[in-house]
Amino acid sequence: MHDAELENWHDYEVQSRREIVALLRQIGEKKQLIRMKIKGEADVCVTSILEVDADDGVFVLDRSINREQNERIVQARSVLCETYLDKIRILFSVNGVREAEFRGASALAAEIPSSLIRLQRREFYRMPTPVTNPVPALVPMPLDLGGGNATFPLADISCGGVALLDNKMMLNSTIGQTFTNCRIELPEIGTVTTSLQVRNALDVTMLNNKTSRRIGCMFVDISRGNMAAVQRYITRLERERNAKLAGLN
Structure with a gap:
């Protein structure tokens, strides 16, 4: 790095x-x-x-x-x-x-x-991503798991990284594991390409009693252009959230 x-x-x-x-x-x-x-x-x-x-x-x-x-x-x-x-x-x-x-x-x-x-801390403030229309992250899979890309919805995003929801427990969640060439499709912003390094993993029980894994990942070697796209998306999420809060008052 x-x-x-x-x-x-x-x-x-x-x-x-x-x-x-x-x-x-x-x-x-x-x-x-x-x-x-x-x-x-x-x-x-x-x-x-x-x-x-x-x-x-x-x-x-x-x-x-x-x-x-x-x-x-x-x-x-x-x-x-x-x-x-x-x-x-x-x-x-x-x-x-x-x-x-x-x-x-x-x-x-x-x-x-x-x-x-x-x-x-402000720069690493984690913003929850939409649940109804999840933001997809495409992660290249190893050949022994069939190769190609698998899609994982984001749980949140910050300028430091993202949290992936791995409902099928497919990803290697060992701390330090790095997924290269991942693509995150940010609505109305575009595609962000970056490597993601696992920093933490937590198994969570969903409302339907199914277990999912939440994997916190850090951006690695992200370009300045891609970082700017992440910042624009976070700003958009904050604006939408503030508008909703203003409408509730």
């Missing part, structure tokens, strides 16, 4: 040096864990910020307990970091990571990023 993921969230970019330094310091003070992706989800180091030196333009991070992983971090051109601060998701890319010493112990130092992405 790396910088491509940051590109998706360009609208939520923070470029103020003072604000970036303040956010990094808060992350450090609150001892928030940071997921450092060296080669995507396959190579992740969990770390934390030890110190932020605004004068020198660097900040210090805990090193990995794995020596070889530290070497990969230092060799990488850039690494993507992800953390949360007061339930706000923060993403940033760091360059020039090097071995360092902090209070007599080995650590890592990196350049303070020139920008970061701050995703307020």
